[in-house]
Amino acid sequence: MQVQVIGAGIVGLTAAFELARRGADVSLYERRPGPGLGCSYYAGGMISPWCERQAAEPIVTELGIEALDFWTKTLPVATIKGSLVVAPPRDRADVVSFSKRTSEFEECDSRRIGEIEPDLADRFPYGLYFPREAHLEPRDATAALGKALAQLPNVTLRYSTEATASEKFDFTLDCRGFAAKPVLPDLRGVKGEMLVLRTKDVSLARPIRMLHPRRPVYIVPRTDPHEFMVGASMVENEEPGRITARSMMELLGSAYTICPAFAEAEIVEVGGDVRPTYPDNLPRLTLRDRTLAINGLYRHGFLLAPALAARAADVVMKGAHFPELMQ
Amino acid sequence: MKDVARAPDDALEVYGTRLSSRLFVGTSMYDSPAILADAVRASACEVVTVSLRREAGGSRAGGSFWDLIKSMNVRVLPNTAGCKTVKEAVTTAQMAREVFDTPWIKLEVIGEDDTLQPDVFGLVEAARILSEDGFEVFPYTTEDLVVAEKLLGAGCKVLMPWGAPIGSGRGLNNVFGLKAMRAHFPDVPLVVDAGIGAPSHAAQALEMGYDAVLLNTAIAKAGDAVAMAHAFKLAVAAGREAWLATPMEPRDMAAPSTPVFGVAFR
Numbered sequence: 001m002q003v004q005v006i007g008a009g010i011v012g013l014t015a016a017f018e019l020a021r022r023g024a025d026v027s028l029y030e031r032r033p034g035p036g037l038g039c040s041y042y043a044g045g046m047i048s049p050w051c052e053r054q055a056a057e058p059i060v061t062e063l064g065i066e067a068l069d070f071w072t073k074t075l076p077v078a079t080i081k082g083s084l085v086v087a088p089p090r091d092r093a094d095v096v097s098f099s100k101r102t103s104e105f106e107e108c109d110s111r112r113i114g115e116i117e118p119d120l121a122d123r124f125p126y127g128l129y130f131p132r133e134a135h136l137e138p139r140d141a142t143a144a145l146g147k148a149l150a151q152l153p154n155v156t157l158r159y160s161t162e163a164t165a166s167e168k169f170d171f172t173l174d175c176r177g178f179a180a181k182p183v184l185p186d187l188r189g190v191k192g193e194m195l196v197l198r199t200k201d202v203s204l205a206r207p208i209r210m211l212h213p214r215r216p217v218y219i220v221p222r223t224d225p226h227e228f229m230v231g232a233s234m235v236e237n238e239e240p241g242r243i244t245a246r247s248m249m250e251l252l253g254s255a256y257t258i259c260p261a262f263a264e265a266e267i268v269e270v271g272g273d274v275r276p277t278y279p280d281n282l283p284r285l286t287l288r289d290r291t292l293a294i295n296g297l298y299r300h301g302f303l304l305a306p307a308l309a310a311r312a313a314d315v316v317m318k319g320a321h322f323p324e325l326m327q
Numbered sequence: 328m329k330d331v332a333r334a335p336d337d338a339l340e341v342y343g344t345r346l347s348s349r350l351f352v353g354t355s356m357y358d359s360p361a362i363l364a365d366a367v368r369a370s371a372c373e374v375v376t377v378s379l380r381r382e383a384g385g386s387r388a389g390g391s392f393w394d395l396i397k398s399m400n401v402r403v404l405p406n407t408a409g410c411k412t413v414k415e416a417v418t419t420a421q422m423a424r425e426v427f428d429t430p431w432i433k434l435e436v437i438g439e440d441d442t443l444q445p446d447v448f449g450l451v452e453a454a455r456i457l458s459e460d461g462f463e464v465f466p467y468t469t470e471d472l473v474v475a476e477k478l479l480g481a482g483c484k485v486l487m488p489w490g491a492p493i494g495s496g497r498g499l500n501n502v503f504g505l506k507a508m509r510a511h512f513p514d515v516p517l518v519v520d521a522g523i524g525a526p527s528h529a530a531q532a533l534e535m536g537y538d539a540v541l542l543n544t545a546i547a548k549a550g551d552a553v554a555m556a557h558a559f560k561l562a563v564a565a566g567r568e569a570w571l572a573t574p575m576e577p578r579d580m581a582a583p584s585t586p587v588f589g590v591a592f593r
Contacts, residue, residue: 055358100550188360188391213494213544236382236392246381279395281359 001025003316004169008032008159010040010138010301011294012175013145014309017075019173020155022313027156028149029163035149036142038177039240039273042194043301044220044231045141046207047071047134048083050104052300057282059324060300063307070306071136077144078136081206084108084116086124088257094211095126105130119203119259135207137223138302165291171316174293178238178276184286184295189238189274192299193247194231196222197255199265204228210258217254227268230255234299240273247272275299283308285315285325292316337571339538341485341516342431342463344402348373349533350563351404351518352556353543360395362552367399370556375401376433376541378408379426380419393426404465406433411446413453420457432457433465433487433520433541443493443521447474451481458482467520470504472511479515486512487520487541490532494544496524499531509536526555526562533566534574 001024005016008030016028032038049064071078085105087095099105105128106112114121116129149155165172174180181187203225209218220229233247248270255262278284278296283304286293294312297304314320338345350372357363367375377396396403405423410416413436420432436453438446445467451474454464458481466478470488478486488508491497499505500522509517519532520541529540540563549555 057358097548097550188395238391244381279359279364280361 001171001317002169003027004029004163004166004172005175006030006163006165006172007038007175007177007179008035008142008146008157009038009175009177010036010043010142010305011177011297011308012173013142013149014070014305015173015175015294015312016149016155017145018306018309018313019316020149020152022317023154024313024317025154025156026149026152027158027169029158029161031160031162033160035146035159036139038179039192039275040138040142040301042192042232042271042273043138044194044207044218044229045078045136045138045302046083046218046220047078047136047303048130048207049303050102050130050133051083051085051209052303053102054098055101056300057280059282060304063283064300064303066307066310067303067305068132068134071141071302072134074306075141075144075148077141078134080132080134082116082129082131083133083135083207083209084113084120084127084129085209085211086113086120086127086258087211089125091211091213092126094213094216095128098211099128102128102130104132117204117206117208119261120208123259133207135220136302140223141302170290172291173312173316174291174295177295178274180276180293180295184293186278187276187295188236188279189240190277190298191235191237191239191272191274192232193235193243193251193270193272194229195243195248195251195267195271196269197228197230197262197265198224198226198268199228199262200226201261201264202228202259204259208258210254212254215250215254217251217258219255219258228255228262228265232299233272238274241271243270243272275301283325285312285322287315287326337567339516341465346373346402346539348560348563349539349567350529350559351376351520351539351541352546353541354378354396355408355543356547357552360392363547364395364399366546366552366556367401369553369560370546371560373401374404375399376404376406376543377427378406379423380407380409380415383419383422397427402431403427403429404431404433405429406467407435409437410435411437413449413456416449416453417456420453420462421460424462430461430463431465432462433467435467444489445469447471450474451477454478454483455481465518470501470508472508475508475512479512485516485518487518489521490519490528490540491522491524493521495522496545497522498524498528499535502531502535505532505537506535526558529559530562530566530569533563534569536570539563 108127407416436449523542
């Protein structure tokens with residue numbers, strides 16, 4: 001079976017990988033010069049199916065749990081160190097509501113938080129620890145997928161190449177993210193902005209989420225132990241590549257609140273892009289003739305891509321139907 | 328009969344528009360626009376408020392979300408949330424008028440980052456500029472009577488005092504002040520805006536004679552936003568009916584006023 005995959009972001013890469021593993025001949029097209037250079041490039045890389053339940057439907061948790069296996073066994077680039085949710089004393093109400101909507105956590109007091117992350121000792125009176133969650137460096141993950149695909153004999157990679165659905169193939173997977181809006185008019189962009197800080201004064205082993213009534217922020221340690229991704233804003237706005245002064249102040253202010261030692265960190269990167277999102281903020285597989293669009297992963301690209309890739313492969317190769325994703 | 332002017336069908340009239348729902352709903356912080364749309368339907372509200380300052384970006388890039396709002400078939404009350412200066416608020420209002428094709432503007436000039444309380448000086452100034460420019464201004468203010476008077480002088484025909492700080496969910500912090508405001512301005516539509524956390528708070532505002540309530544977080548951040556939206560619909564209707572029915576006066580049993588002589592029913 002000859003399958004064309006358009007888009008080498010996290011969705012296209014995992015879909016191509018899954019199809020190739022199942023024996024399909026895959027041609028992957030990407031208009032950018034390499035894998036993972038669209039909005040995947042700015043992702044946080046938290047594989048946190050239980051935390052995300054705080055503002056998402058149960059299906060996000062169900063599909064997200066599958067990603068833990070994928071990123072730690074099938075393509076082992078993630079580490080399971082759990083994630084930690086904290087809030088300043090006055091925002092205790094936000095920790096309580098977070099705990100009401102999530103599961104699989106341990107409640108922590110200040111002492112316990114200090115045991116888990118020594119650099120946060122005595123900074124937060126309450127927290128939640130989700131021990132089964134993982135995190136990864138998104139750019140390592142997309143590079144590893146690109147490399148794995150390049151080594152497979154039944155995969156052809158075409159970077160810097162624009163493509164449209166072609167009759168030459170038995171099936172086309174449209175994995176273009178927000179660029180597919182002309183054919184998927186329900187899509188909207190939800191802007192996310194991030195920055196990367198570099199400092200030797202802070203050590204964190206796992207993602208830290210700090211709750212706030214208006215601007216929750218997370219910090220994810222990168223592969224380089226001195227680099228930390230701080231993200232991410234959520235703005236109903238479709239303008240990619242531009243970070244506002246307000247967002248930057250909020251991200252920096254929150255990083256400083258989590259750990260004051262970030263004040264002397266070097267800002268090594270600022271960036272942002274738009275998350276492709278449907279009105280219900282849930283992912284969707286859209287089948288039209290012999291084209292299947294996988295889109296709407298919103299803020300859950302790395303969390304949901306493995307499960308969606310597996311289902312997309314079932315649709316393409318076995319004619320499967322998934323009503324919860326395809327209605 | 329109340330001394331508050333009211334139509335026979337009990338519609339609320341603001342700037343010449345008659346509304347049968349006395350609940351205004353904010354559109355931020357929902358888990359998704361789909362849930363927002365369901366919540367708006369469940370609340371039976373006729374007015375939603377939408378922020379533009381941050382969403383506009385450099386090129387009015389909030390378009391898709393704004394289109395979703397427009398498709399909900401309710402009246403849009405754009406707001407200037409996030410604006411801290413008169414100039415920002417005026418510019419945002421002008422953009423809102425173009426984007427949503429309405430003279431209505433919920434005017435917020437934020438004076439304090441933490442509590443988000445209004446800068447009432449900037450508010451009065453911005454209200455005057457916008458009213459002179461043809462806007463129909465809904466100012467987010469405090470319960471201060473002097474500020475209220477100045478807002479009316481600046482051209483506002485509706486006042487929206489806070490119940491408590493935005494997003495705090497603490498209900499009506501200063502019941503005395505809000506009652507004084509109602510008594511002071513019997514003919515001005517008054518809307519409690521901000522601080523409502525539970526349907527009982529909304530009912531209380533309506534029972535006190537407030538014409539409507541505006542809220543966002545209490546619905547958006549409830550465990551089940553759609554069910555909570557419906558609960559608010561019921562509470563607002565109950566509060567309004569109670570006000571029209573003239574609640575009884577509470578009796579102070581702590582200070583006996585009748586002679587104990589000859590009390591039969593001990």
